[in-house]
Amino acid sequence: MRNRRPAIWVGVLSIAATLIGIAIVLAIDWFPTQASSAAGDIDTLYDVLLIVSVPIFVLVMAVVLYSVYAFRVKPGDTSDGAPIHGNTRLEVIWVTIPLIIVSVLAAYGWIVLDDIEAKKADALVVNVTGQQFAWSFEYPEQGKLQSNQLVLPIDRPVHFKIDTKDVLHDFWVPEFRLKSDAVPGITTDVRLTPTRLGSYPVVCAELCGIGHSTMRQTVRVISAADFDAWVEEQRQGDEDGGVAAAGGDPLEAGRRIFTDTGCNACHTLADAGSTATVGPELDDLAAQAAKYGKQEGQTPAEYVKASIEDPNAFVVSGFQKDLMPGDYSSQLSAAEIDTLVEYLLTVSKGKEAQ
Ligand code: CUA
Numbered sequence: 058m059r060n061r062r063p064a065i066w067v068g069v070l071s072i073a074a075t076l077i078g079i080a081i082v083l084a085i086d087w088f089p090t091q092a093s094s095a096a097g098d099i100d101t102l103y104d105v106l107l108i109v110s111v112p113i114f115v116l117v118m119a120v121v122l123y124s125v126y127a128f129r130v131k132p133g134d135t136s137d138g139a140p141i142h143g144n145t146r147l148e149v150i151w152v153t154i155p156l157i158i159v160s161v162l163a164a165y166g167w168i169v170l171d172d173i174e175a176k177k178a179d180a181l182v183v184n185v186t187g188q189q190f191a192w193s194f195e196y197p198e199q200g201k202l203q204s205n206q207l208v209l210p211i212d213r214p215v216h217f218k219i220d221t222k223d224v225l226h227d228f229w230v231p232e233f234r235l236k237s238d239a240v241p242g243i244t245t246d247v248r249l250t251p252t253r254l255g256s257y258p259v260v261c262a263e264l265c266g267i268g269h270s271t272m273r274q275t276v277r278v279i280s281a282a283d284f285d286a287w288v289e290e291q292r293q294g295d296e297d298g299g300v301a302a303a304g305g306d307p308l309e310a311g312r313r314i315f316t317d318t319g320c321n322a323c324h325t326l327a328d329a330g331s332t333a334t335v336g337p338e339l340d341d342l343a344a345q346a347a348k349y350g351k352q353e354g355q356t357p358a359e360y361v362k363a364s365i366e367d368p369n370a371f372v373v374s375g376f377q378k379d380l381m382p383g384d385y386s387s388q389l390s391a392a393e394i395d396t397l398v399e400y401l402l403t404v405s406k407g408k409e410a411q
Contacts (some may be wrong), residue, residue, distance in 0.1 A: 063127060064123070070119070071119045075111055078114070082111060087103065090255075091232070091234075092278065093249040099169065105162075173248075176216075179213070181196070181209070182216050183207070183215055184197060185217050185220065189224065189265060190261075190268030191272060191319030192207070192226075192274050193205050193388055194207050202292065206277065207259055207276040211281070212250060212251070219245045219246070222382070223241070223265075226238070228259070230257055230259050232255075233249055238263060256275050256276065257276050259273065259274040259276050260273050272322065290302050295393065298310060298392035298393045298394075299393055307399060311396045311400020312404075314396055315329050324338065326339045337375075337376060342402065346358075361401055365394060368380075368383055
């Protein structure tokens with residue numbers, strides 16, 4: 058029975074394999090938490106693609122396996138196969154059906170993309186700048202507020218305008234789903250609405266150099282009231298170097314600036330728990346600043362401040378020029394830089410004495 062009607066068995070097994078395959082692809086948790094307005098539509102689109110892919114995969118495999126079995130060479134048969142000059146009906150079918158499937162999926166994808174990228178009234182504009190190896194954010198409508206943290210109010214549409222100061226980067230929050238390259242010379246856009254409170258990773262999804270893997274920050278989605286308070290706190294921080302926000306503790310304020318500004322992506326500093334080696338280690342900075350500062354006729358604090366504001370002024374041997382971004386004096390206020398310098402000299406001195 059089985060040998061006489063193998064095609065029926067192939068059909069039955071294929072249907073079973075398709076159903077099992079669809080159950081498996083839908084059971085796998087492919088995506089992280091849905092935290093933006095775009096996530097639901099995108100995940101549904103992917104589910105549809107997966108469901109459509111399974112029967113095609115099964116069909117191809119069934120034809121291949123059936124052919125291997127049914128048309129296998131008989132023992133002792135050394136003749137050539139019969140010459141075949143095509144089959145017009147078959148060719149029309151295998152061109153037409155995939156064309157229809159791909160066209161329908163393309164139209165569906167276009168509709169979803171058009172929908173999730175629709176401009177919304179009252180969008181919060183956030184300028185996103187990629188730079189080896191950190192993201193920085195500017196809120197032009199909040200008094201051009203500069204921040205190294207991405208903070209967003211929940212349920213308000215956001216329009217990210219994405220830029221880069223050097224090479225290609227790629228701005229991506231997996232929980233938001235959408236991502237976009239940061240391309241030298243042009244501004245790219247991402248529009249979405251955060252729909253879930255919480256903290257999610259902001260990653261760079263384009264290999265951009267030695268620190269690419271450390272180019273990770275966090276987006277915090279908070280309530281509208283908390284967002285307003287955060288904006289106010291950032292403004293205050295520009296005035297007092299972040300000390301009030303850190304509960305009056307200047308070291309804690311410095312630690313926060315070090316981490317929030319992304320210094321930890323490149324520098325090792327035990328006090329801040331960072332171990333990166335893109336730039337010089339800072340655990341012995343106090344001693345180094347005393348030594349090199351003297352050569353340059355600077356106090357240690359002046360030396361550290363100059364190294365932050367103009368990294369090329371003095372480059373530690375073994376490290377390249379132009380590796381460290383040169384715009385921290387515009388990212389940070391004067392008071393914040395003072396807080397950071399004080400912090401770095403204090404914790405590296407403490408470390409040395411241990
Ligand atoms: Cu920036 Cu990878």
